Amino acid sequence: MENVNIKINGLAVSAPAGSTILDAARLAGIRIPTLCFMKEINEIGACRMCVVEVKGARSLVTACVYPVNEGMEVFTNTPRVIESRKKTMQLLLSNHNRSCLSCVRSGACEFQTMAVELGIEDEGYYDGDKTPSVIDDSAVHMYRDNSKCILCRRCTAVCEATQGIACIGANHRGFKTDIGSPFEMPLADTTCIHCGQCIAVCPTGALSERDDTAKVIAALNDPSKTVVVQTAPSVRAGLGEEFGYPIGTNVDGKMVAALRRIGFDQVFNTDWGADLTIMEEANELIERVTKGGVLPMFTSCSPGWVKFCENYFPDLTEHLSSCKSPAQMQGAMIKSYWAQKKGIDPKDIVMVDVMPCTAKKFECTRDDQDANGVPDVDISITTRELAKLIKGFAIDFTILPDEKFDDPFGIGSGAGTIFGATGGVMEAALRTAVETITGAELPKLEFDDVRGTKGIKTASYEVGGMTVKVCVASGLSNAREVMEKVRNGEMNDYQFIEIMACPGGCVNGGGQPRQPGYVRDTVDIRALRAKVLYDMDNSESLRKSHDNPCIKAVYDEYLGKPGGEKAHHLLHTSYVKREINNYTSD
């Protein structure tokens, strides 16, 4: 494409024709502050924080949507620009609940940072009426406080564009505009699938996960309870960001050390649960293929995806693998196998999982997730909540030693580790399924076609004289595209489909540390965090779930065989067919 030559602050910049001023400025390393903007997701020019002066233009223009022209001269920091941004900020602040000291976002709030950067001195200058608002804490996974909302619409854009759901949107008009659900119904009653992507992109403290850290602390202080924690693969790839490490830093060892210092009795690795999932899921797939079960089979470890399928494709829930997610499986094993070994009543075990996911808070409350008569997982917290706990316990994370997970559920294979990235579950399952079917060792363990952050990936493999076709999708708009094809019979020759609700998979889950908009636009967070997992897998000698010695031991000693009666009772679940858009006035 042709390039256009412009000047920004006197600096010559060449940018592809059709670029916006913001694109061109970013190319040249010039930062223009943005609030509402999210590349390709929310390009609405609404907040007016990105205004710049263009020579010859009558008024200031919004850099995020204004296209560049040959010879254009742009100024990003003139007194007029700064004055305008300050005024906009003051107006936003006039309708903002400024209880910043006690706000969940304080210190890491994009909005607050921007106010500080602009040097706002009188935040209450335009104070007057405030838009009436109520707090919505109806859904199990999140908390919405519209008094802190600045109506940037990032949340509604990600819900609609990325996830294809739109259970939230802007309602009413003018000063009364607020973000909410249809007919002001509580979020819990909507089609929300609990993915938390709205929380991840909110620039203020308006959206946050439901904070369950108090429950964890209460459990830790109850002497009658054995408090066991497990951490998902993606947590170690994201947690460091909360403590100043660059995106894509592996903090595996320090995370384990921190969990011990918080006081958990046992620190286990959900990578082990992922290996167990693979044993069951690969077995289920082979059974379905050889015995004529419903195909293609869908993965079931992403609870946001599972609810999406139940909501929008209730006719396809038979395609979902009956396997519980790794965390739930591991919880069920801890409260049965491990509890018996240790002589602990499962009622006295508090199972905490640390997840990159807000939908896990929903999953652990679902029916048929309580194999031992008690919930498989009692409390599910996000990576962000773990960071909060670490900070609250005054643990200096950066100087912690590297420690190892406890046995027996501390060992996970590389296959279990890559579960956190889109395509990871597929690759892990293929490693086990192919070796099980052919009985021979794979010469190469990497299934490159299913790797990478592309929204929809397909691949086809020759396995023991049979063609196996697989598809991997992440982000629910992409999932919807695949599901429509399944519904229309266009994927009948596929055997296995992996879906993760969040774009890029769990590494980019709704419970992961939040990164400001300009970082999300300019850095591929998904790829950087996924690299942590693939690097770990690469450096492991144990890279296949079925080779995990602790998995073998559990089947030998306790479960019998994959898909056996005991395994079925503990490790599998059921789904419901949900009805959407079926509301009545009374």
Added chain:
Amino acid sequence: MACKMKNVPFKGTPEQEAALKVVIAELKDEKGSLMPIMQKAQDIYGYLPIEVQCIIANETGIPLEKIYGIATFYAQFALQPKGQYQISVCLGTACYVKGSGDVFNKLSEELGIGAGECTPDGKFSLESCRCVGACGLAPVVMINDAVYGRLTPDMVPEILAKY
């Protein structure tokens, strides 16, 4: 599942639903057809309760929230039906300085509904208007076509009792 917003019970008929579905089938593949569909739906039902918005959502595949967002943005869309007796209180300048605001509040209190709402029995709906051209009678209230002038709040119960 019941909608939390208090509403008048829905009395839509199968004929109305069939008419709406015909409209949607005609329009839904056109770009930007949601507004005309919603307008036609309001023509058919008189307002856009959750049941009607759900039909539109299910038939078009457009998320319910998108429809609700539009319905609450534009003043032309009503979420509540009009009552058998439509009360409109003039809040224009002359009536307002003569105390029509108090009359409005009294009506609201007596009926238990706010502006743009309808009583659950479907009898009365309440709204405000701007000048009916009878400033000499201020403050003025209209109930359907009947005009009541020079009102005070304590006259409200007596007037309502007539209906």
